Amino acid sequence: MGHPRLMPNDRAIIINADDFGITHSANQAIVELFENDSITSSSLMVPCTAAIEVPKLCSMNHKIKVGIHLTLTSTENYSLKPVFQEYDLGSLVTDEGFFPKDLTFVEMNADPSQVKAELEAQIIWALSHGIDVTHLDSHAGSVMGLATGRDFLEIVFDLCEKYELPFNLPLRIIDQSFFSRSQKSLFEQRIVSAKRRGIKLIDDLISLPYHLEPGENYDQMRDRLIQQIECCKPGITQIVAHPAKVTRELQSLTPHFEKRGLEFLLFNDPLIKHTLQNNHIKLISWEYLRSLQQSKKSPY
Template structure:
């Protein structure tokens, strides 16, 4: 895929992806700021969230070509904010709690969700994003709820159906099968799903750098920056996504998460001149999911 994108096979390309776009006003402001400063190359929109409409509006008003947005397929609520399903044709009873909200526990989705209801909700999120004017670049999974990581029951083939229908790549890194903290059965599942994606012509990236969501008690900003720099310097050839959850600290953010300090530190991190200098000195190619999506479309139509 690197060569098809005009790069060399031993090059390293990185997508800097801001997750949770649409979860709050403070998150939207941070992500749009990162886009406009060239500090992020991609974002993933949580369509069921209250600030998703604002996020879409900000995108529509922006003339910045760096604004590339995919869908953070969402089947769970956060601990401090509840989300209702986007699909409103009839109640999706296997996806919601007694009060009609998506559950906070991802394992509940794996254990009780009916596949047809999962499909309807996920497609409704894609359709709504498109109707809001989002030029959707990719799909990925909020909290891993379609991946089978909690109870061993995944919904990836269903997601791949949607990837084919809407001509979108999916964020399932090939090197996920090298992660030792996953069980052997889950690794086998991922191997099967990766092969399925390849057969279907769905493009997958190579690796993922995920920053810890929590700030350790004694962790400083310098510690976090040094850790990210080390991960950038040691990333392997191929396409790697760095996952960030940036936000600007406001009263709203403090209400939504106890980890508000970490959220703003991640916003600062990708604006940091030292991080940008390392990306440059390491010869990293910054790309977005848009290039991968467009390549996938070209390859499918070429067949």
């Protein structure tokens, strides 16, 4: 996908599929969405067993764009182990050797040097398997300090600089009413740091609820997304999706399998594509921001 040149008042959207590699069915869905030009980007969970399928999928289809979904927590019914194997990462795992499911555990216990070792191992795994990594982001916000205020963003920024990659931290995060004053202050500091280091960030985020709301159906979910697209502001916005085909494997790993199945349908929906076109949205991928960062250019 070629990228249009952005002007200051343009509205650009990255449609990013999170959790590439979490299951075979998620991989199938994400590849199909790329084939249909229904998404523009994805984020790979390297610790997941189905991640091993992704390098071959990328080599077979050059539409696929992949960043790293930096992972420090297990997910629902799916226990994950660190990728780094040179020595034990005792501060990052439970007594059973798995990442915890609880963000608080990570923030209270993680040794920064072990955090860096594991996150870099995930990046290196992807690069060594031939994946052209486009960006970094955070699974479940595990580097963001969302639970206790102890974040690992400066460690992530070190990696962004080393590998010349942008990061998924929206500038308008400080406008969100559900964050406390101390959280907003932390994000303000980190945004200043990222800009000083030359790390490209996006402007805003549209994140679909991870689970079905009470009584929510497909039409309501689609109408909400259409409204969010129509109301998005100038700049670069990422839409976060978790698409998958519903299989027994998916059902065994997450209680939210129905929502993931609906999101697969949602981004193939002609009404969503029509809304993007009618609102003159420019679709881009993280590859665009990476190229700007590596060339030290402004997005406009």
